[in-house]
Amino acid sequence: MADDQASALARLLIGGIAAARIAIGVAATVAPAAGARFQFGTHPAALTMTVRMLGARDLGLGVGALVALGHGGAPLRLWTQAGVLADAVDAFAFARTGRAADVRGARLTTAVATAAAVCGAWAARRVD
Numbered sequence: 755m756a757d758d759q760a761s762a763l764a765r766l767l768i769g770g771i772a773a774a775r776i777a778i779g780v781a782a783t784v785a786p787a788a789g790a791r792f793q794f795g796t797h798p799a800a801l802t803m804t805v806r807m808l809g810a811r812d813l814g815l816g817v818g819a820l821v822a823l824g825h826g827g828a829p830l831r832l833w834t835q836a837g838v839l840a841d842a843v844d845a846f847a848f849a850r851t852g853r854a855a856d857v858r859g860a861r862l863t864t865a866v867a868t869a870a871a872v873c874g875a876w877a878a879r880r881v882d
Contacts, residue, residue, distance in 0.1 A: 757880075764877035768834050769823055771870055771877075775816030775837065782809025795858050815840060826882050834878040841871035 755763070782789040786806035790797035793805070815837045822830040845867035852860025 760880045761882045764880035765823060765826075767873050767877040768819055768830065768881065771837065771874055772816045772819035772823070774870075775812045776820070779809045779811070779813025779816055782806060783813055784809075793858060793863070795856070811840065830881050831878050834874050834881070838871050838874040838878060841867045841874060845871055 782805050786802045786809060787797040789805045789809065790801045794801060815833070819830070819833040819837060822833040845864050848857065848860050848864040848867060851857075852864060857863070
């Protein structure tokens with residue numbers, strides 16, 4: 755794949771991941787109890803608070819990546835790498851304890867977070 759094609763694909767991936775991150779972030783921030791019920795089957799106050807905090811994290815990372823997409827270069831790489839770090843930690847956490855903690859969809863969440871981390875890492879190395 756030519757460098758300009760790889761860079762275009764990288765930007766497309768970054769934009770898609772950022773848009774998904776924003777959607778998840780808004781949903782989790784605005785309706786954390788629903789997010790907690792969906793993911794964990796329950797929604798005690800501490801879990802609802804945690805879902806809201808993670809939603810705000812995803813919202814911030816997604817908005818930052820989209821803004822950086824307009825600038826390219828180092829800012830875009832840094833925002834993308836920040837998202838990769840968050841996704842890798844999410845994948846590790848769900849893979850390690852998700853099923854033991856009886857988390858609904860632990861395998862799916864692990865797969866999605868892993869895919870986002872791998873795609874994001876690939877894209878971060880190829881953006882201009």
